[in-house]
Amino acid sequence: xxxxxxxxxxxxxxxxxxxxxxxxxxxxxxxxxxxxxxxxxxxxxxxxxxxxxxxxxxxxxxxxxxxxxxxxxxxxxxxxxxxxxxxxxxxxxxxxxxxxxxxxxxxxxxxxxxxxxxxxxxxxxxxxxxxxxxxxxxxxxxxxxxxxxxxxxxxxxxxxxxxxxxxxxxxxxxxxxxxxxxxxxxxxxxxxxxxxxxxxxxxxxxxxxxxxxxxxxxxxxxxxxxxxxxxxxxxxxxxxxxxxxxx
Amino acid sequence: xxxxxxxxxxxxxxxxxxxxxxxxxxxxxxxxxxxxxxxxxxxxxxxxxxxxxxxxxxxxxxxxxxxxxxxxxxxxxxxxxxxxxxxxxxxxxxxxxxxxxxxxxxxxxxxxxxxxxxxxxxxxxxxxxxxxxxxxxxxxxxxxxxxxxxxxxxxxxxxxxxxxxxxxxxxxxxxxxxxxxxxxxxxxxxxxxxxxxxxxxxxxxxxxxxxxxxxxxxxxxxxxxxxxxxxxxxxxxxxxxxxxxxxxxxxxxxxxxxxxxxxxxxxxxxxxxxxxxxxxxxxxxxxxxxxxxxxxxxx
Numbered sequence: 001x002x003x004x005x006x007x008x009x010x011x012x013x014x015x016x017x018x019x020x021x022x023x024x025x026x027x028x029x030x031x032x033x034x035x036x037x038x039x040x041x042x043x044x045x046x047x048x049x050x051x052x053x054x055x056x057x058x059x060x061x062x063x064x065x066x067x068x069x070x071x072x073x074x075x076x077x078x079x080x081x082x083x084x085x086x087x088x089x090x091x092x093x094x095x096x097x098x099x100x101x102x103x104x105x106x107x108x109x110x111x112x113x114x115x116x117x118x119x120x121x122x123x124x125x126x127x128x129x130x131x132x133x134x135x136x137x138x139x140x141x142x143x144x145x146x147x148x149x150x151x152x153x154x155x156x157x158x159x160x161x162x163x164x165x166x167x168x169x170x171x172x173x174x175x176x177x178x179x180x181x182x183x184x185x186x187x188x189x190x191x192x193x194x195x196x197x198x199x200x201x202x203x204x205x206x207x208x209x210x211x212x213x214x215x216x217x218x219x220x221x222x223x224x225x226x227x228x229x230x231x232x233x234x235x236x237x238x239x240x241x242x243x244x245x246x247x
Numbered sequence: 248x249x250x251x252x253x254x255x256x257x258x259x260x261x262x263x264x265x266x267x268x269x270x271x272x273x274x275x276x277x278x279x280x281x282x283x284x285x286x287x288x289x290x291x292x293x294x295x296x297x298x299x300x301x302x303x304x305x306x307x308x309x310x311x312x313x314x315x316x317x318x319x320x321x322x323x324x325x326x327x328x329x330x331x332x333x334x335x336x337x338x339x340x341x342x343x344x345x346x347x348x349x350x351x352x353x354x355x356x357x358x359x360x361x362x363x364x365x366x367x368x369x370x371x372x373x374x375x376x377x378x379x380x381x382x383x384x385x386x387x388x389x390x391x392x393x394x395x396x397x398x399x400x401x402x403x404x405x406x407x408x409x410x411x412x413x414x415x416x417x418x419x420x421x422x423x424x425x426x427x428x429x430x431x432x433x434x435x436x437x438x439x440x441x442x443x444x445x446x447x448x449x450x451x452x453x454x455x456x457x458x459x460x461x462x463x464x465x466x467x468x469x470x471x472x473x474x475x476x477x478x479x480x481x482x483x484x485x486x487x488x489x490x491x492x493x494x495x496x497x498x499x500x501x502x503x504x505x506x507x508x509x510x511x512x513x514x515x516x517x518x519x520x521x522x523x524x525x526x527x528x529x530x531x532x533x534x535x536x537x538x539x540x541x542x543x544x545x546x
Contacts, residue, residue, distance in 0.1 A: 004347055090313040
């Protein structure tokens, strides 16, 4: 399995898309962190809430991990490399597991890098404003959840990629779902007093877990529901991959 | 050894492969022939575990492809579609495959050298010509120094030098005892490379034969021109040889020209011309597939 994961790493490293995606992720996080620090009012300096807001900038790593997760699978169908991949490893479930492990490592690395970037930007900037980050237990717990939620976003992307396989519909559909469809479904369910059901949708569950969803599920339940979505989509993706003909 | 037993593959209402059975022996190069759409690619993909048979089974080295361990060392394959990421260099494509099979990078450089692609190894694959893409595919197939090679239309895009290089390579691999199966829709293209042919049409087996047997099918008739054509025809008939007049003192005889010449000399028949009318290999191939069309039409 480690050889397959190494192969996935090489697949990622050896195209220009990888560098572009990585730089985009870091740029997004940097802009978010700089924006939060730069626009913070004097009164909020040194508060735990501002620290939480600044650390939360690294949550953009989750969005990028989600996109990379989808790309990691769909690129195989887009460029026909899936044929060579399945020739080398006919046990298609192993291919999917290797991609999930690789995405887990990538997502964790990206989140840690994002958090480091947030610190690198905010600590000296806050010092210039004669303040500092309040890195208390809550802030560290948030940082830990950011790493975990980024891993879950990446794994969710792999599952969606395995189910849909066609790159553009997978990417566009998934982003529309997360950014628009879940809110719309929530609003519609609200009309029949079932808004709480929408909290179990994947995007909202992940947001409950990282603490950015107001109300909704508890952090623990949000994490569990997110894991259920990741597992369910992974299994569905495996069933589709293992039964299909590669022509 | 490759075995295909009663393989049938149906895509919806389309029957791509129809109860196909054949065996490919080790130490030989076997041509897998059929017109476009005959079911060759589907059969090869079924052998390689990429397509699930509707019924029947396939085995490589005695087991289904998916059950083989140390796969790149057992089977190498090149399929018709290009399977490298266009944004990745040829060398990185092979490095990625080597990593999955724990093959050292030094072997990547070896196969690049073998397929004469070293000069272009660091260029992105999207800039490769068709011939270079075929060579990269072959390099991927040879990466694990496999016992069995399955190649789908490997001659596509190769220039005459490339064709000769491929022929020599495949002959050498067969001499080493490996099993080589290569598909083509042009018999003449692979005639000098293969020991045996498996000919399919409409997904069905038409004939499995050695190249010597195919050559014999192409041997054709003797053509003889004589001022005593009628007398010669009756002498040939008396010797049990079928001869038919094709006008102007010409006869077509279903026999080797040596036999006709000897009979004419023995009876003092004057001959003005004695030749062999050979069918080309392609004509043999077409006659076999056309006869299948006729049978299908009659049915």
